Amino acid sequence: MLVIVPGLLIGGFVSSLSGLLGSLVALVLQVVLLLYILGRDDVSQRFKAYKACWNNQDYQGAFECASGFLGKQDEAFVDSPAQLHQSVSKAVVYVWFLRFLYLSFGILP
Numbered sequence: 269m270l271v272i273v274p275g276l277l278i279g280g281f282v283s284s285l286s287g288l289l290g291s292l293v294a295l296v297l298q299v300v301l302l303l304y305i306l307g308r309d310d311v312s313q314r315f316k317a318y319k320a321c322w323n324n325q326d327y328q329g330a331f332e333c334a335s336g337f338l339g340k341q342d343e344a345f346v347d348s349p350a351q352l353h354q355s356v357s358k359a360v361v362y363v364w365f366l367r368f369l370y371l372s373f374g375i376l377p
Contacts, residue, residue: 318356327352337363 278301285294315337321329327349334356338346346352 315356315360322353334359 278297282294282297285291315333318330318333321327321333330349331346331352334352337359338355346355
């Protein structure tokens with residue numbers, strides 16, 4: 269209920285806007301709302317230990333930290349620090365979009 273009512277109110281407001289100015293206001297409102305939703309849950313906090321190891325060039329430690337959120341399939345293809353970092357980057361984007369979809373549809377993980 270906490271997510272549905274504000275979502276319906278904002279959706280109704282955006283739908284009621286018309287014309288060129290209304291479309292621009294709706295676009296800006298949707299972008300601001302998207303950025304708020306993505307920034308609400310600080311995804312980077314989940315990867316803080318990984319970032320610390322990576323910045324210290326402790327790639328074995330970074331792999332150990334990353335193994336907590338990378339799937340077994342992703343770990344199998346990691347042969348170099350660059351591949352590890354690419355896999356972690358994909359995992360960050362995946363977590364961001366999951367969080368966005370959960371919040372958009374009112375489902376909390």
